[in-house]
Amino acid sequence: MDDKKPAEDRDLVEPVEGEKYFHYYPQLVAVIGVMHNGKTNFAPCAWSTGLSYNPFLFGVSVGKDRFTHGVLTESDAFTVNFLDFHHFRLVRSLGRSSGAEIDKAKEFNVSYAMGKKAAAPVMDAAYYALECRKQEAHCFGDHTLFVGAVVLMHVSRSLAQAPILNTELVSPLLYLGVDHYITTDKASRACLKDLPFHYKRDKRR
Amino acid sequence: MDDKKPAEDRDLVEPVEGEKYFHYYPQLVAVIGVMHNGKTNFAPCAWSTGLSYNPFLFGVSVGKDRFTHGVLTESDAFTVNFLDFHHFRLVRSLGRSSGAEIDKAKEFNVSYAMGKKAAAPVMDAAYYALECRKQEAHCFGDHTLFVGAVVLMHVSRSLAQAPILNTELVSPLLYLGVDHYITTDKASRACLKDLPFHYKRDKRR
Numbered sequence: 299m300d301d302k303k304p305a306e307d308r309d310l311v312e313p314v315e316g317e318k319y320f321h322y323y324p325q326l327v328a329v330i331g332v333m334h335n336g337k338t339n340f341a342p343c344a345w346s347t348g349l350s351y352n353p354f355l356f357g358v359s360v361g362k363d364r365f366t367h368g369v370l371t372e373s374d375a376f377t378v379n380f381l382d383f384h385h386f387r388l389v390r391s392l393g394r395s396s397g398a399e400i401d402k403a404k405e406f407n408v409s410y411a412m413g414k415k416a417a418a419p420v421m422d423a424a425y426y427a428l429e430c431r432k433q434e435a436h437c438f439g440d441h442t443l444f445v446g447a448v449v450l451m452h453v454s455r456s457l458a459q460a461p462i463l464n465t466e467l468v469s470p471l472l473y474l475g476v477d478h479y480i481t482t483d484k485a486s487r488a489c490l491k492d493l494p495f496h497y498k499r500d501k502r503r
Numbered sequence: 504m505d506d507k508k509p510a511e512d513r514d515l516v517e518p519v520e521g522e523k524y525f526h527y528y529p530q531l532v533a534v535i536g537v538m539h540n541g542k543t544n545f546a547p548c549a550w551s552t553g554l555s556y557n558p559f560l561f562g563v564s565v566g567k568d569r570f571t572h573g574v575l576t577e578s579d580a581f582t583v584n585f586l587d588f589h590h591f592r593l594v595r596s597l598g599r600s601s602g603a604e605i606d607k608a609k610e611f612n613v614s615y616a617m618g619k620k621a622a623a624p625v626m627d628a629a630y631y632a633l634e635c636r637k638q639e640a641h642c643f644g645d646h647t648l649f650v651g652a653v654v655l656m657h658v659s660r661s662l663a664q665a666p667i668l669n670t671e672l673v674s675p676l677l678y679l680g681v682d683h684y685i686t687t688d689k690a691s692r693a694c695l696k697d698l699p700f701h702y703k704r705d706k707r708r
Contacts, residue, residue: 308632308657310619313559320667321631321658322553322561322585324675324687326530347552348527349564350644354518356527357643359554380527386693395701405701414515426526427513436641438562438650439555445643452513453526462525462680470529472677472687475667477696482529482677483688488591491682496600496610 320475327389327471327479330358331377331410331419331427334369338419339397340408341366342389344473345441346378354448356428359441365398370444374432375416378446379424383469383481388423390477415449425468427452525680532594532676532684535563536582536615536624536632539574543624544602545613546571547594549678550646551583559653561633564646570603575649579637580621583651584629588674588686593628595682620654630673632657 313319325344332339345359356378360367370376381389391406402408403419410419416429430446457464469481518524530549537544550564561583565572575581586594596611607613608624615624621634635651662669674686 307660309660309663311656311658311663313653313656315557318556318666319559319656321656321662322531322533322551322583322633323668324531324677325552326527328527345552345554346527347530347550347562347564349550349648350646351523351566352520353644354524355644357552357648359552361556378527383691387695390695390698391701394698399703400701428527439558439560441555443554443562443648448518451516451518451524451526453516455512455514457526458514458516461523462683463528465679465685469691472529474670474692477694477698478667479693479695480670480687480689481691482685483691484685486588486674486686486688487679488684489682490592490595490684493595493599493682496596496605498604 323475324472324480327381327473328358329379329381329389329392329421330360330366330370331379331421332366332369332373333412333418334373337401338403338410339366339369340392340402340421341397342393349445355433355445356430356448357443357445359443361441365396367442369397370432371435373418375413375418376430376432376444376446377413377416377418377420378428378430379421380426381421381423381471382425383471383479385423386471386479389471413450420452424452425454425457528680529677529685532586532678533563534584534586534594534597534626535565535571536584536626537571537574537578538617538623539578542606543608543615544571544574545597545607545626546602547598554650560638560650561635561653562648562650564648566646570601572647574602575637576640578623580618580623581635581637581649581651582618582621582623582625583633583635584626585631586626586628586676587630588676588684590628591676591684594676618655625657629657630659630662
């Protein structure tokens with residue numbers, strides 16, 4: 299895209315009540331795992347983010363009209379599971395169904411084991427998973443942000459030695475909105491870690 | 504990655520105080536724009552997420568030790584700017600410098616215009632930008648989540664007609680951590696929107 303064009307080549311759009319907007323996607327998909335009344339529930343979440351390094355806090359935002367919202371509200375723990383792109387059909391099925399109606403793990407053959415430190419299910423297929431103790435919940439508009447303290451990480455052995463994701467081994471699952479999925483172009487990966495910083499006073503912050 | 508392997512092929516890692524973890528990346532980069540005491544400031548943010556559809560709320564998480572944290576705390580407005588992958592060097596420079604020491608817009612030739620509805624700078628290069636009125640701020644560990652009510656969107660005209668991003672026209676800028684960047688593989692894009700939902704009671708939620 300030629301962004302040398304003047305900014306006037308942009309439309310100005312006021313958000314309209316009831317409309318949803320997706321141009322700030324793609325977002326990495328996280329699948330939330332929770333155990334409630336003896337039944338597991340798995341729900342994909344595109345609105346998730348790190349919230350703190352120290353302590354390690356991670357947030358997942360869930361719509362108030364979702365079944366998952368109710369079970370997360372009543373649970374003390376949840377997991378966050380990251381899946382390779384080739385699972386996009388499973389993730390879409392998990393997203394376009396409701397734990398109020400079916401047992402998603404049975405219906406979609408999701409294999410899992412209970413967490414070691416948090417009472418929530420960890421998906422076997424995840425290349426990376428976070429066991430979280432629910433720390434707090436904040437209502438923002440029509441969603442609630444559930445904040446988890448990460449108590450244990452599951453990392454595929456082939457990935458664990460590198461500090462960042464090996465995109466030769468994993469193709470992370472990204473969501474574009476409206477049931478569209480995409481992954482990364484590993485050939486595009488660029489590293490600038492050996493360039494000097496621009497800080498004048500501190501070498502690194 | 505062969506995720507048919509049993510889950511025992513994963514390492515279990517307890518988060519260590521002071522360590523940072525990046526296996527839940529890539530995350531889309533958003534550049535936060537703010538105006539403070541007559542000077543603009545631009546800072547990339549990988550920890551950003553949608554928070555509500557209705558009203559349209561968007562959150563950016565900023566480390567408490569950052570200059571941007573101070574100016575966001577004192578400001579009533581900010582912008583969120585999304586840039587094509589080819590700007591990764593600029594974004595890295597914006598992230599590895601501090602508005603406490605330099606005027607980043609001057610130093611790195613960032614052209615911008617002030618928002619129409621929020622008193623914060625919108626980057627000319629952005630294919631999509633949100634003007635936000637700061638609504639609230641929540642401290643989570645070593646970061647603060649600043650919550651913005653989106654009052655105006657700037658959308659590149661060539662993208663505005665489609666509800667989701669046209670990945671033939673834009674290569675979104677994703678951050679892997681530790682100064683590594685990557686973008687999407689447009690050939691991988693998959694659409695499942697015409698498949699039936701699995702809901703039994705509701706056709707769509």
